[in-house]
Amino acid sequence: xxxxxxxxxxxxxxxxxxxxxxxxxxxxxxxxxxxxxxxxxxxxxxxxxxxxxxxxxxxxxxxxxxxxxxxxxxxxxxxxxxxxxxxxxxxxxxxxxxxxxxxxxxxxxxxxxxxxxxxxxxxxxxxxxxxxxxxxxxxxxxxxxxxxxxxxxxxxxxxxxxxxxxxxxxxxxxxxxxxxxxxxxxxxxxxxxxxxxxxxxxxxxxxxxxxxxxxxxxxxxxxxxxxxxxxxxxxxxxxxxxxxxxxxxxxxxxxxxxxxxxxxxxxxxxxxxxxxxxxxxxxxxxxxxxx
Amino acid sequence: xxxxxxxxxxxxxxxxxxxxxxxxxxxxxxxxxxxxxxxxxxxxxxxxxxxxxxxxxxxxxxxxxxxxxxxxxxxxxxxxxxxxxxxxxxxxxxxxxxxxxxxxxxxxxxxxxxxxxxxxxxxxxxxxxxxxxxxxxxxxxxxxxxxxxxxxxxxxxxxxxxxxxxxxxxxxxxxxxxxxxxxxxxxxxxxxxxxxxxxxxxxxxxxxxxxxxxxxxxxxxxxxxxxxxxxxxxxxxxxxxxxxxxxxxxxxxxxxxxxxxxxxxxxxxxxxxxxxxxxxxxxxxxxxxxxxxxxxxxxxxxxxxxxxxxxxxxxxxxxxxxxxxxxxxxxxxxxxxxxxxxxxxxxxxxxxx
Numbered sequence: 072x073x074x075x076x077x078x079x080x081x082x083x084x085x086x087x088x089x090x091x092x093x094x095x096x097x098x099x100x101x102x103x104x105x106x107x108x109x110x111x112x113x114x115x116x117x118x119x120x121x122x123x124x125x126x127x128x129x130x131x132x133x134x135x136x137x138x139x140x141x142x143x144x145x146x147x148x149x150x151x152x153x154x155x156x157x158x159x160x161x162x163x164x165x166x167x168x169x170x171x172x173x174x175x176x177x178x179x180x181x182x183x184x185x186x187x188x189x190x191x192x193x194x195x196x197x198x199x200x201x202x203x204x205x206x207x208x209x210x211x212x213x214x215x216x217x218x219x220x221x222x223x224x225x226x227x228x229x230x231x232x233x234x235x236x237x238x239x240x241x242x243x244x245x246x247x248x249x250x251x252x253x254x255x256x257x258x259x260x261x262x263x264x265x266x267x268x269x270x271x272x273x274x275x276x277x278x279x280x281x282x283x284x285x286x287x288x289x290x291x292x293x294x295x296x297x298x299x300x301x302x303x304x305x306x307x308x309x310x311x312x313x314x315x316x317x318x319x320x321x322x323x324x325x326x327x328x329x330x331x332x333x334x335x336x337x338x339x340x341x342x343x344x345x346x347x348x349x350x351x352x353x354x355x356x357x358x359x360x361x362x
Numbered sequence: 363x364x365x366x367x368x369x370x371x372x373x374x375x376x377x378x379x380x381x382x383x384x385x386x387x388x389x390x391x392x393x394x395x396x397x398x399x400x401x402x403x404x405x406x407x408x409x410x411x412x413x414x415x416x417x418x419x420x421x422x423x424x425x426x427x428x429x430x431x432x433x434x435x436x437x438x439x440x441x442x443x444x445x446x447x448x449x450x451x452x453x454x455x456x457x458x459x460x461x462x463x464x465x466x467x468x469x470x471x472x473x474x475x476x477x478x479x480x481x482x483x484x485x486x487x488x489x490x491x492x493x494x495x496x497x498x499x500x501x502x503x504x505x506x507x508x509x510x511x512x513x514x515x516x517x518x519x520x521x522x523x524x525x526x527x528x529x530x531x532x533x534x535x536x537x538x539x540x541x542x543x544x545x546x547x548x549x550x551x552x553x554x555x556x557x558x559x560x561x562x563x564x565x566x567x568x569x570x571x572x573x574x575x576x577x578x579x580x581x582x583x584x585x586x587x588x589x590x591x592x593x594x595x596x597x598x599x600x601x602x603x604x605x606x607x608x609x610x611x612x613x614x615x616x617x618x619x620x621x622x623x624x625x626x627x628x629x630x631x632x633x634x635x636x637x638x639x640x641x642x643x644x645x646x647x648x649x650x651x652x653x654x655x656x657x658x659x660x661x662x663x664x665x666x667x668x669x670x671x672x673x674x675x676x677x678x679x680x681x682x683x684x685x686x687x688x689x690x691x692x693x694x695x696x697x698x699x700x701x702x703x704x705x706x707x708x709x710x711x712x713x714x715x
Contacts, residue, residue: 253446254449257442258448259434275450275451276449
């Protein structure tokens with residue numbers, strides 16, 4: 072292990088010397104990258120937390136005790152809690168089908184999986200309005216049977232599922248394609264059933280990629296604004312998610328509360344980033360300890 | 363366990379991978395499927411395993427039809443070209459896998475699994491690697507673990523897909539001999555796929571030469587090497603000199619040279635291909651009747667135990683390759699640029715349609 076790291080280090084040094092730039096160019100590049108990051112990423116993040124805490128911690132915390140805020144937090148977590156498992160199952164099955172089998176329409180399926188990335192979230196929301204709205208295809212039938220989809224929790228969940236659709240599948244398809252199907256075939260030849268093959272061979276091989284996809288799905292599910300905004304109807308305490316709640320508070324000039332809720336979303340984003348780094352680190356470690 | 367393959371047909375789209383293949387693998391034999399890439403040998407192996415299904419034809423194990431049997435129930439051991447070891451499991455767990463996935467009623471207990479796995483690891487002489495992970499092993503070690511894993515389920519048939527294809531030359535030679543010895547100990551009916559003629563001739567009891575989805579010849583290594591059934595087999599097994607000739611009434615005419623071809627006594631002015639192996643060529647300083655070519659020596663290459671000569675025919679400039687022993691070479695005292703006569707000792711002639 073030690074020799075491997077040492078030789079790794081040596082090649083790195085040799086490599087970087089061979090293509091080294093003069094010192095001032097390096098510093099200029101590093102400084103401009105850091106400056107850009109600071110201006111566009113760090114300053115806004117700091118602004119969110121300073122604005123939120125401007126009138127003290129008591130006012131900050133009061134923003135979360137409000138029933139509307141609590142219901143928004145609850146709805147955000149509910150939508151994520153439904154969307155993430157659904158897209159986990161869908162993502163794994165789609166990646167499985169695409170990576171392990173050849174069938175007609177495969178490229179169409181790959182393109183369809185990317186659709187939520189390609190269309191604007193607002194359009195995605197509007198599609199659901201067209202389908203489930205009162206003037207839409209199923210709107211009449213739904214309202215006559217007293218089902219509420221639009222301007223209710225189901226609509227928000229549907230919109231969230233739609234926009235977070237590609238993350239898991241996109242993460243797994245290249246991974247599973249690279250791994251091929253020989254290990255699965257080996258498991259089957261050795262007498263494993265389909266489930267045994269999946270749990271004992273496939274899942275352990277994709278677990279880090281899968282976790283990474285789930286983290287991204289969750290981050291997007293909790294942060295989604297556009298699509299959810301169209302289908303939600305903005306009913307306070309009923310169909311407002313956290314991002315929508317922030318917008319309402321801001322429009323009412325309630326800056327402290329708006330930034331307080333925004334800081335919660337920012338905090339969740341930071342947790343996501345930390346988890347993501349942890350997963351990447353673990354995945355890299357799994358590779359090196361096995362080599 | 364014998365394997366009988368009956369009229370197997372397999373197409374991938376418009377491409378005919380296997381065309382009406384019939385083959386018997388007698389119980390306890392080690393058989394090589396030999397051919398260039400794309401000849402269908404791997405497809406045939408995967409059909410025997412049950413990883414692919416034939417479009418037509420049947421597969422029998424010991425007379426029992428297994429064509430529709432799922433691969434899981436066929437009890438075959440399969441060794442993949444790139445090992446396909448489970449990379450997240452230790453070597454021990456890899457070998458134990460086939461025992462652990464058995465239904466409760468037939469699954470051995472933990473102590474028995476432990477015993478069996480260590481027995482197999484000892485058989486492949488890698489017991490000391492039990493706690494390592496596959497990426498920590500060398501290619502040759504991985505291949506032996508893959509074999510131990512395949513044997514763990516006590517397969518009725520062992521199938522190996524290019525088992526040494528991804529290894530370097532020295533390891534490949536060692537493993538070849540080792541596989542042969544292992545087969546002599548276990549006597550399990552085995553089929554392995556290879557594109558390396560040396561490997562097939564050295565290891566197998568019987569060689570099946572395939573080309574473009576059909577079987578060209580089946581025979582022992584010396585049968586296919588010494589008596590190739592078709593021009594393809596002649597070409598594929600070892601180096602060969604090719605001459606275009608005309609056959610008439612039991613004689614083949616190549617340019618000015620006349621060679622006896624008693625097997626084609628009925629042929630009349632037929633065009634034919636004559637094959638001569640480089641080591642079946644004699645070099646002489648004097649012409650000897652009409653059966654020798656006049657050539658010039660272009661190059662002399664000493665290659666290990668033999669001398670290879672590159673010769674140019676004086677009548678049409680065609681290239682001839684000859685292989686001599688060191689003794690014969692010294693005896694003749696040949697120099698590059700000299701003019702000599704070559705006489706084929708053994709010729710095989712195939713008439714062209």
